[in-house]
Structure formats: C-alpha cells, structure tokens
Amino acid sequence: MPAISTVAELLATGAADRPAIRAPERPPLSYAGLRELAAGTIASLNAIGIGRGDRVAIVLPNGPEMAASFVAIAGGATTAPLNPAYKDEEFEFYLLDLKARALVVQQGAETPARGVAQRLGVPVLELVPGTAAGAFTLVGGTPGAATSPGAAGPDDVALVLHTSGTTARPKIVPLSHTNVTASAGNIARTLALGPNDACLNVMPLFHIHGLIAATLASLAGGGAVICTPGFNALRFFALLDAEKPSWYTAVPTMHQTILARAERNAEIIARAPLRFIRSSSASLPAQAMKDLSAAFNAPVLESYGMTEASHQMCSNPLPPGAQKPGIVGLPAGPEVAIMDDDGTLLPQGAIGEVVIRGPNVTKGYEANPEANAKAFTKGWFRTGDQGMFDADGYLMLTGRLKELIKRGGEQVSPLEVDGVLSDHPAVAQALTFGIPHPMLGEEVGAAIVLREGMAVTERELRDHAAKHLADFKVPRKVVFLDEIPKGATGKLMRIGLAEKLGIKA
Template sequence: MPAISTVAELLATGAADSPAIRAPERPPLSFGGLRALAERTIASLNGIGIGRGDRVAIVLPNGPEMAASFVAIACAATTAPLNPAYKAEEFEFYLLDLKAKALVVQQGMDTPARAVAQQLGVPVLELVPGAAAGEFTLTGGTAGTASRPGAAGSDDVALVLHTSGTTARPKIVPLTHTNVTASAGNIARTLRLGAADACLNVMPLFHIHGLIAATLASLAGGGAVICTPGFNALRFFALLDAERPSWYTAVPTMHQTILARAERNAEIIARAPLRFIRSSSASLPAQAMKDLSAVFSAPVIESYGMTEASHQMCSNPLPPGAQKPGIVGLPAGPEVAIMDDDGTILPQGEIGEVVIRGPNVTLGYEANPEANAKAFTNGWFRTGDQGMFDADGYLMLTGRLKELIKRGGEQVSPLEVDGVLSEHPAVAQALTFGIPHAMLGEEVGAAIVLREGMAVTERELRDHAAQHLADFKVPRKVVFLDEIPKGATGKLMRIGLAEKLGIKA
C-alpha cells in the first residue's frame, strides 16, 4: 500500500459506511460522507478564489463541525484554527499575522472575529451545520478563481498554528500534509487504532493535541472521533456512559479532575470500559498515572508531543510493553536523541536537550530565520526540553530548559519536585515554579491544590519534600490554591506564576 501523505489520502482508507465523525444526539457522518464533504469543500473554496496555500482562519466552537471543517478545508487550503475565546485585539493580531484569505465562523455565532475580519477586509464565510455530525455548507465570499485549485498535495501546508510564547512574539509553525499525516499514522500505530475504536475528544480543536491525536489519528486508523463541546468534568461520565468510546486523550489537569469524580461514578466506569487512556501535552504525575490505571482498569499511555512535531514524539507502549510512571516513553515516530550545547549526540544515561528529526517535524518557523537558526542543529530540531534515556530506551524528561529554576548556581527541575509533592496523600495537584530572588536569582516555590476533605500544612509538605530531595530543591514557599491557573489548552502555567500570584521571595 503506498504511503499516505495527504489528508485526502488518509480519508480514503476508511470504509465508506463506517462512522468517522460522531457527536452526542446526532447521527454520525460516515467516511463516505466525510470524503464527499471534503470534495464539496474543495469546489466551494475554489469557487471563491481560495486554493492550496491560501490560509483560512477557523473560529468555531468545539464540536463536530470544528473537526470536520479542519479535515475538509485542509484538503483544499491551509487551515488556521483559532481559539474562540480570543478578544478582538487578539483576532486582529492573528488574522493579520496569518495573512488570512478568509475567516470561517458558525452561522448565528456571536464572535468578535466577524467584525474584526470585516474591518480588515477578510471575507467571512458562514458555516451552516447539517443534520449529521460535522456535516456543513459554507456560504459567503465572492466568486473568483483560485491560483492553485484542486486537492492539496503532500508538500502543501495543511495547518498553521502559533506557538504559545510566554514572553516573545508567538511564532508561526507551518505543518505540511506530509507532517500531519505522518504524525497521525505514528499515533494510530502506537495505539493500534482500528475501525472499532472511537475516541471521546475533550481537547480543544485549536490545539495540536486534539487536532492530530484525537481527530486525525482516529481517522487514520479507520475509526471515529466523538466530538464534545470540550472538557466538562460534570458531563464527562455521562458522555462516557452514553457514547461508549474505546479511549480518550487529555492533559494531566483533566485526568486529575476526572479522578476526583471517579469514585461517585464507579458504576459507569464498570459498564463503559476503556481499552486505554492517553495523556499528553504536559507531564502526568506518576501517582495520577497509577490512580487512573487502577480506577479505570485500563493502561494509561503517557506520550510526549509538541506543535513543531505535529504532536507525537514519544509514547509509552500498550501492553505487553511497560508503561512507566513519570516517563514519556519510547521514540514513537521521529528519531529522538539527546544533544549537548555543542551539537554532540550524547550516550544513553546522560542528560541534555531532547532533539528530533523525521517526516512529522516542521521544516521551520515561518519568516523567522533567527528562530530557525537556534532551533535546528545538524538537521535536528531542538525541543527546548531536557531529558535522558533510561536503560530500556525510555525517555525521561527532567524539565523544560526555560522552566528550570536556577537557584544560587544549582539547577532545580520543577518536574522532579512536582513528582515528589504529588506523592503526598493530601495533594491533588502540585506545580513548582521559580520566584525571583535578589541574592540567589530564583527561589523554589510550589502551588498546591488539596484533595477534597484533606488537609496538610506548609511545614508538613516541606518536611515530606525534604525526605526525598536535596535541600536546595525543597520549596521555600508553598501556596494553597483552589485552582492553579491554566492556559487555554488546560496546561498549568508555570512560567510567570510567581508574578501572577504576587509572590516574592
């Protein structure tokens, strides 16, 4: 069978009458229906002058139309999904930065993106949902001729996303059809996805995790993605019961929220068994991995991804392979190595920067030669993460280079401290962060969310940490919060947390 290198080719592998896009209380859209939708979308966009390489910004609520529009529009043009929660100024920045040729919004949906696009002269296309989950038509635009019509090719850009820069201007990451289909195939093989599988998607579909791992990988395996309005802890178990997925993928904060409600939903868990649970986009505390596996009687597959890799780089294997708590797994697609500052590849057991190369890796940031010069060394992409391979070839991350806490000449891995704090029985969530310090540069702080009905003092937590960590790694300040601040995709926000919380050393 020839290698799949475009989204259209990926869609062609599913059985015509098998469900591809599902949603609660709606009939499913079959693979045959999704392929027909993609063909109609190509014709519709070409008819208003939009073709391959032209950028179409998509601002839609999470759900089946967002998933289907990403897939169908990618067959014709370049998709640019944006967070619907953005304010007008943010939409203005992204629409201008992307040089968007059109904006897709849902008919009747109130969003500042519509007015911003009109001010900028960007055509607004209204998406009108159909009866089946994800079925839609596009209205609007002016008749025109596309400079590059027809179905997109392997070297065409399928998806552009901005990196979530914490201080610097966000960088544009272009991902080709080769990139995204390679990654979707890698994930489908890692998880042994097939036509009988259905993923309950709770991830936002303006982020690489939901777009590739939940949506495109499910379709690559010939299975379905069940599209929800997004993560809602109060609805999760009802959806599990009603939809009967075989798996779901989420970020650690979501898994921890699900765990907190699992006991009262034990009957649903028993009658709606999962084949496995997947975690990615941030490190899953080892205790949470053990608890999830025990509660759901299913393997928990932690994986390691980033936007520039079209998501997946490493993954723990399914049984009979070993799932190692606190470790992100074996290389699962691209080549993965450890590099020192000078560009030398280091042997197993040595700590350095994680680097990757392979067909799923972006060819480079757009119009940013300075960033590309820093990001690529001898053909390897530098992830910015620090780690090492264990004796079994599993990758262990020791921290994000930018997030390492530099305390008086010592470097503290916040992930290591998170892991120790998370093992305390009263701790539901822990996030270690740097606090600016006049003498030491930075001091170690920790934000803690307690388990319901449990209590622990700052002193007791520091004593617990001191039993497992060198003195310089023990948090000097511990703050107790009802909720740790998160970014738009559910990731805990480590950088800048001290400032956000008004904490000084």
C-alpha cells in the same frame, strides 16, 4: 499499502459506511460522507478564489463541525484554527499575522472575530451545520479563481499554528500534509487504532493535541472521533455511558478532575470499559497515572508531543509493553536523541537537550531565520526540553530548559519537585515554579491544590520534600490554591506564576 502523505489519502482508507465523525444526539457522518464533504468544500473554496496555500482562519465552537471543517478545508487550503475565547485585539493580531484569506464562523454565532475580519477586509464565510455530525455548507465570499485549485499535495501546508510564547511574539509553525499524516499514522500505530475504535474528544480543536491525536489519528485508523462541546467534568461520565468510546486523550489537569469523580461513577466505568487512556501535552504525576489506571482498569499511556512535531514524539506502549509512571515513553514516530550545547549527540544515560528529526517535524518557523538558526542543529530540531534515556530506551524528561529554576549555582527541575510533592497523600496537584530572588537569581516555590477533605501545613509539605530532595530543591514558599491557573489548552502556567500570584522572595 501505499504511503499516505495527504489528508485526502488518509480519508480514502476508511470504509465507506463506517462512522468517521460522531457527536451526542446526532447521526454520525460516514467516511463516504466525509470524503464527499471534503471534495465539496474544496470546490466551494476554489469558486471564491481560495486554493492551496491560502489561509483560512477557523473560529468555531468545539464540536463535530470544527473537526470536519479542519479535515475538509485542509484538503484544498491551509487551516488556521483559532481559540474562540480570544478578544478583539488578539483576533486582529492573528488574522494579520496569518495573512488570512477568509474567516470561517458558525452562522448566527456571536464572536468578535467577525467584526475584526470585516474591519480588516477579510471575507467571512458562514458555516451552516447539516443533519449528520460534522456535515456543513459554507456560505459567503465573492466569486473568483483560485491561483492553485484542486486537492493539496504532500508538501502543501495543511495547518498553521502559533507557538504559545511566554513573552516573545508567538512564532508561526507551518505543518505540511506529510507532517500531519505522518504524525497521525504514528499515533494510530502506537495505539493500535482500528475501525472499531472511537475516541471521546474532550480536547480543544484549536490545539495540536485535539486536532492530530484525537481527530486525525482516529481517522488514520479507520475509526471514529466523538466530538463533544469540550471538557466538562460534570458531563464526562454521562458521555462515557452514552457514547461507549474505546479511549480518550486529555491533558493531566483534565485527567485529575475526572479521577476526582471516578469513584462515584464506578458503575458507568464498569458499563463502558476503555481499552486505554492517553495523556499528553504536560507531565502526568506518577501517582495520578497509577490511580487513573486502577480506577478505569485500563492502561494509561503517557506520551510526549509538541506543535513543531505535529504532536507526538514519544509514547509509553500498550501492554504487554511497560507503562512507566513519570516517564514519557519510547520514541514513537520521529528519531529522538539527546544533544549537548555544542551539537554533539550524547550516549544513553546522559542528560542533555531532547532533539528530534523525521517526516512529522516542521521544516521551520515561518519568516523567522533567527528562530530557525537556534532551533535546528545538524538537521535535528531542538525541543527546548531536557532529558535522558533510561536503560530500557524510555525517555525521561527533567524539565523545560527555560523552566529550570536556577538557584544560586544549582539547577532545579520543577518536574522532579512536582513528583515528590504529588506523592504526599493530601496533595491533588502540585506545580513548582521559580520566584525571582535578588541574591540567588531564583528561589523555589510550589502551588498546591489539596485533595477534597484533606489538610496539610506548609511545614509538613516542606518536611516531606526534604526527605526526598536535596535542601536547595525544597520549596521555600508553598501556596495553597483552590485551582492552579491554566492556559487556554488546559496546561498549567508555570512561567510567570510567581508574578501572577503576587509572590516575592
């Protein structure tokens, strides 16, 4: 089988009559239909002067049209999906930073992006949904000739995303067709995806996890992606029952919300069995992994991904391989190694920075030589994560280097403290964070969400932590919350949490 290095080649492998994109209460779009849609979209973009390398910002609600437009537009231009929840000034920043040549919005949908684009002189293309899930036509633009018409090649950029910077200006990550198809293929192989698989997508489709793991990996396996309006805990089990997916992928906060409702939906779980469940984009507490696996009677595969790697880097394997709670798994795509500050690769068991290289890894941030000089060492990309390989070759993360809490002369891994606190029977969620301290630099704090109907005091939690952790790692402040603040993609917000909650040491 020839190597797949473009989105068009990836789509070409699916059986013509098999469903590619599904959605509740809509007829599915077949692979033949998706290929036709992609070819028609490239032709209509070329006719208004947009071709390979030209950036098309996409602001659409989560659903089949968002998935289909990403795949179709990437075939002949560069996609730039944006969060529909952005405000006016955020859209202005991103459209200018991207140098967007067009903006795609749903016909009749209200979004501030439309007004911003008109103000900036960016053509607005209206997406008109068709009958089948994901089918659409684009209306708008003025006739013109594309500088680089036709289907995209392996080195053309398929997707640009911004890093989610905490304070610094977000960096642009260009991902080529080679990058995204390599990653989709890696995920499809890791999960043994085939034509009979269907992923229930609850992830936002402006995020690498939803775009590559749920959508493109499903298509790489010849299966279907079932596009929902997004994550809704109240609808999840009804969708599971109606759509009968073989798997779903989500972030830990979503899994924990699903887990809280699993017992009362045991009949649906039995009626709609899953082959496996995938978790990525943040650390899944070990207890949650065990409970989720027991509730669904299915293996839970924790994986490790980031935007610069077109998502997946490591994954726990399917059975008969072992799924290790709290560990992100075996290298599953790129080469993965551990490096010290000086650029020396370290042996198994040594702790250092996780570095990667391979066809799915971006060649560098756009127009940012300073960031690239820091990010790449001897051809390896520095992930910013600290970790080590265990005796079986599984990668264990010990924390984000910039999230490590530096207390006096000691370093505290928030992930380690999260794990200990999450093991307490009354704790549903735990997030450890640094609190600025005038003498020590930082002090250890923890935000806790309790299980329904359970109670525990701050003192009891600190005593529990003290049984398992050195004294300097035990949280000095514990706050109880109904919900831990999350970012747009469902990730818990560790950096800056003390300031957000108004906590001082």
